[in-house]
Amino acid sequence: MNGRSSFGIEPYRLLKGSSIGMNNSSFQPLDWGVCIVYLVGIFTMGAWFSKRQTDTREFFVAGNRVHWLPVGLSVVVSTLSGISFIGHPALAFRYDSALIAYALSAALVTPVIIFALLPFYRRLDVISAYEYLERRFDLNVRLLASALFIGKRLLWMALVALAPSLVLGTITPIPVEYCILIIGCVATVYTGLGGMAAVIWTDVVQFIILILGLILILVLIAARLDGGLYELWRVGYANHKAWFSMSFDLSTLTFWTVFISGSALVLSDVGADQIIVQRLMATPDESAARKSLIFNAFFKFPAVLLMAATGVGLWVFYNHNPDLLTLPESEYDKIVPFFVVTQLPVGISGLVIAAIFAAAMSSFDSGLNCIVAAVTVDWYERLLKPGESDKRYLTLAKVLTFVLGATITVLAILIYQAGIKSILEESNRYLGFFGGALLGIFLLGVFTRRSKPLPIVLAAVLAVAVVFLIDSRQSSEKGYFLHPWMYSIVSCAVTMLVGYLGSLLGPELPYDKVQAYTLARKHADRNEMAP
Numbered sequence: 001m002n003g004r005s006s007f008g009i010e011p012y013r014l015l016k017g018s019s020i021g022m023n024n025s026s027f028q029p030l031d032w033g034v035c036i037v038y039l040v041g042i043f044t045m046g047a048w049f050s051k052r053q054t055d056t057r058e059f060f061v062a063g064n065r066v067h068w069l070p071v072g073l074s075v076v077v078s079t080l081s082g083i084s085f086i087g088h089p090a091l092a093f094r095y096d097s098a099l100i101a102y103a104l105s106a107a108l109v110t111p112v113i114i115f116a117l118l119p120f121y122r123r124l125d126v127i128s129a130y131e132y133l134e135r136r137f138d139l140n141v142r143l144l145a146s147a148l149f150i151g152k153r154l155l156w157m158a159l160v161a162l163a164p165s166l167v168l169g170t171i172t173p174i175p176v177e178y179c180i181l182i183i184g185c186v187a188t189v190y191t192g193l194g195g196m197a198a199v200i201w202t203d204v205v206q207f208i209i210l211i212l213g214l215i216l217i218l219v220l221i222a223a224r225l226d227g228g229l230y231e232l233w234r235v236g237y238a239n240h241k242a243w244f245s246m247s248f249d250l251s252t253l254t255f256w257t258v259f260i261s262g263s264a265l266v267l268s269d270v271g272a273d274q275i276i277v278q279r280l281m282a283t284p285d286e287s288a289a290r291k292s293l294i295f296n297a298f299f300k301f302p303a304v305l306l307m308a309a310t311g312v313g314l315w316v317f318y319n320h321n322p323d324l325l326t327l328p329e330s331e332y333d334k335i336v337p338f339f340v341v342t343q344l345p346v347g348i349s350g351l352v353i354a355a356i357f358a359a360a361m362s363s364f365d366s367g368l369n370c371i372v373a374a375v376t377v378d379w380y381e382r383l384l385k386p387g388e389s390d391k392r393y394l395t396l397a398k399v400l401t402f403v404l405g406a407t408i409t410v411l412a413i414l415i416y417q418a419g420i421k422s423i424l425e426e427s428n429r430y431l432g433f434f435g436g437a438l439l440g441i442f443l444l445g446v447f448t449r450r451s452k453p454l455p456i457v458l459a460a461v462l463a464v465a466v467v468f469l470i471d472s473r474q475s476s477e478k479g480y481f482l483h484p485w486m487y488s489i490v491s492c493a494v495t496m497l498v499g500y501l502g503s504l505l506g507p508e509l510p511y512d513k514v515q516a517y518t519l520a521r522k523h524a525d526r527n528e529m530a531p
Contacts (some may be wrong), residue, residue: 005094031172031350038354039186042205042361046190055382056393059195060127060373061282066200068288071279072295074203077210078366079357083163084307085210085359090333091253092311097242102253103304105262106270107526110297113271114290116446116519120339121277122286125328128377129277136445136517137453139382144457145441146378148464149274150371152434154408157367164360167334171341172353180412183357187364188405192398199365206358213355214306216348217339221313224343225320236312238396251480261485264492265432268295268439274370314339357492369406372400414425432484436491437463441491449520452509456495463494 039231053059068511120132130149134142161183171175190198200448221229245254270276270293280289314335318325327338340352376397381388437460467487474480482490515521 003159005237015058025063028346028349030347031353034350035354035357038209038228038357039182041188042260042358043186045202045205045448047193049194049198049201052197052315053195053389053394053398054314056376056397057127058197058379058396060369061278062197062200063219064282064284066282066284066325068198068291068490069295070200070204071283071289072292073207073294074200074279074301074362074366075270075292076299077362078279079269079300080210080303080307080359080362083160085356086164086167086336087333088307088313089314089336090455092241092308093315093335095253096241097243097308097312098253098255098258099308100244100301101258101303102262102387103301104476105259106266106300109266110270110293112267114293116219117271117442118280118289118293118513120446120517121281122289123472126276126281128374129272130276130374130378131493132517133441133445134382135428136514137451137456139423141441141456142378143383144460145272146274146374148434148438148460150374152431152438153275153367153371156431157364157371157408158412158415160360160363160367161409162416164205164356165412166416167337168356170334171337176416177413180409180416183360183364184405184409184412185517186369187361187404191368191399192405196278197371199280199369200282202365203362206362209351209355210362211303211306211357213352214310216351217336217344218306218310218313218371220344220348221310221317224317232309232313235316239315239319243314243316250486251483253483253485257483257485261483261489262371264439266437267443268488268492272442273435273438274374275366276374278370310336318456321448336513364408368401368405371404372397375400375404390510432488433464433467433491436488436493437495439488440492440495440499443501444496446519448503449510449511449514449518450498450503451500452503452506455505456499459495459497459499459502461493462498466494467491 052063057063063170076245091099121129126132126136128146130142130145159175161180165176165179165183168174168179174177174182190202222232226229227234233242244258246254246256247254248256250257254515280292283289283292317339324342327334337356340349344352359379376393380396383391385392440463441460444456467490470482470490471487474482
């Protein structure tokens with residue numbers, strides 16, 4: 001859940017205004033103090049790592065020396081953005097707990113990443129995940145994949161900064177533009193100073209704050225209920241909030257919709273996306289990277305379960321106290337911040353607000369460092385200026401970090417000021433277009449022998465176009481015939497089907513060229529390997 005609310009959950013409705021009657025004056029000096037201590041601490045951590053940034057390998061993969069546990073924590077938190085922190089409990093509050101299926105899909109597909117994709121990355125010792133694609137296919141496929149990643153994450157980063165800022169601007173006296181500036185500027189500065197090491201270790205702190213914030217909300221809800229957590233579960237289950245629909249209807253959110261789309265999402269975000277691959281390359285070896293992936297797969301479940309439980313807890317609390325729910329049904333996506341400012345005690349509110357900042361920054365810094373890596377390694381070093389000194393590449397990377405960080409921050413502010421409501425509501429679904437095609441390219445490279453560069457490039461472009469066409473023919477107002485969460489599956493399937501069938505035309509690639517970069521083997525090879 002790349003964090004990412006990669007699932008298109010609806011907090012973008014927050015752009016439609018703030019009519020929920022929250023009282024900004026409830027944000028007290030102690031709350032301010034908690035937020036300021038957090039922001040200063042995160043900035044200080046980034047500055048501390050700056051003295052180690054002596055070359056591009058240090059800046060992008062922390063010198064390949066980070067322990068597997070902080071990398072695993074960083075992988076988890078980088079996929080849980082501020083949108084997730086707000087939107088996932090709101091999903092359970094509004095509908096049910098189908099989101100749990102995503103965590104189950106993560107555990108299911110992680111072995112594919114561990115045994116099929118990770119060995120190639122570690123063997124080639126890549127900085128960019130897309131270096132593998134040049135070895136397997138050619139430079140054009142590498143650049144296409146890199147462009148898909150960059151396009152996918154640029155918009156995502158603007159939304160990661162914007163969506164939580166809309167909430168923060170509602171529940172604190174800070175204007176939305178200033179919230180965006182705080183998130184963008186602080187994350188950009190510590191990322192530019194400390195590189196990937198700063199990103200990973202600040203993610204660890206942000207992970208702790210994020211989980212603590214959710215636990216505090218859940219505990220305080222249970223304390224207000226007669227019967228505590230048992231009452232929360234009993235009422236939630238009886239009202240179908242603590243469970244999910246098992247229907248196979250792919251036009252709506254059910255267990256199977258989330259499970260199927262979640263499987264593709266995890267494969268794409270964890271196995272084929274620069275944001276996660278770059279973290280895995282920060283570990284000392286393949287064994288450590290494997291442990292990080294296993295930790296992510298298993299800890300994803302309690303993290304997602306906690307978000308779903310928070311949403312169910314909020315529903316049960318307001319079901320028992322209906323007079324306290326002055327939020328219109330159309331604005332239930334704001335249920336978490338509404339509860340924070342109306343029910344949490346002073347100081348605790350500040351910690352939860354810090355958790356929202358933490359979730360947003362952990363995703364912003366992830367995207368920023370990895371987009372800079374893709375631009376520097378895939379485009380500047382490989383295509384535009386090969387053979388220059390590493391010092392020059394490092395200087396470019398640092399400059400790009402500040403330039404891109406500032407650009408994305410300004411973009412988020414402009415989107416907010418323009419009030420482009422419908423585009424923001426719909427834009428999150430586009431992430432699946434690019435991610436599905438990107439995944440399809442990698443799967444063809446790893447699992448097939450006959451796939452060739454030109455058919456794959458054409459297939460990926462066609463896949464994005466097909467999903468855009470499907471999306472143009474449906475809307476949330478008229479109802480879906482295919483839920484947008486399924487777009488990544490369609491995009492991946494079109495890329496693989498068209499790419500493979502097109503590759504059957506014409507001569508095969510020389511086997512000695514692809515043998516080292518695919519799991520597929522010729523029949524003769526398989527016969528030789530048989531006992």
